[in-house]
Amino acid sequence: xxxxxxxxxxxxxxxxxxxxxxxxxxxxxxxxxxxxxxxxxxxxxxxxxxxxxxxxxxxxxxxxxxxxxxxxxxxxxxxxxxxxxxxxxxxxxxxxxxxxxxxxxxxxxxxxxxxxxxxxxxxxxxx
Numbered sequence: 001x002x003x004x005x006x007x008x009x010x011x012x013x014x015x016x017x018x019x020x021x022x023x024x025x026x027x028x029x030x031x032x033x034x035x036x037x038x039x040x041x042x043x044x045x046x047x048x049x050x051x052x053x054x055x056x057x058x059x060x061x062x063x064x065x066x067x068x069x070x071x072x073x074x075x076x077x078x079x080x081x082x083x084x085x086x087x088x089x090x091x092x093x094x095x096x097x098x099x100x101x102x103x104x105x106x107x108x109x110x111x112x113x114x115x116x117x118x119x120x121x122x123x124x125x126x127x
Contacts (some may be wrong), residue, residue: 010036013117017109020028023086031085051096055124056083058103063096070114081105090119098123 015021023031024047026039031050034127038045045075061079064071077092077099088107092099110120 010117011035013109013119014053016107016119021107022049023052023083024048025050025085026046029085031103032085033086033088050085052086052107053083055106056081056088056121057090057120058099058101058105059087060101061092061096061099070112073115079121081104083107088119088121090121093120093122 022127023033025031025034026041026042026044027046028039028042028044028078029040030039030044032040032047036047039047054090058079058081061077063077065075067074067076077094077096078089078091079092079099080087090107091110092105093108105121106124108120108122109117111117
């Protein structure tokens with residue numbers, strides 16, 4: 001059964017799903033992901049929503065061999081990708097053999113077998 005709506009995170013998932021992904025930027029130019037009330041770098045409380053770049057590059061990844069109960073029977077590949085002002089962590093929508101450092105990915109939303117939405121990364125091209 002899907003969990004309750006998480007303010008901020010589910011808003012980001014909705015925006016990514018609609019092709020309107022965003023990050024939060026402070027007046028000093030630091031980027032972060034919602035939910036936030038202040039910049040984690042400098043403490044600035046003036047944050048604006050800025051468009052998330054359409055693609056990023058995988059910086060590191062791992063294959064989960066022993067998943068938690070919500071991913072029972074799945075062996076997901078999870079990556080951290082650099083999207084310029086922010087880094088996204090998400091489940092890669094590909095087999096581990098198709099993932100390597102530098103692979104270009106786009107943010108998307110996926111649903112686990114348990115019915116929970118999460119940020120995912122869709123390979124788009126190699127850099």
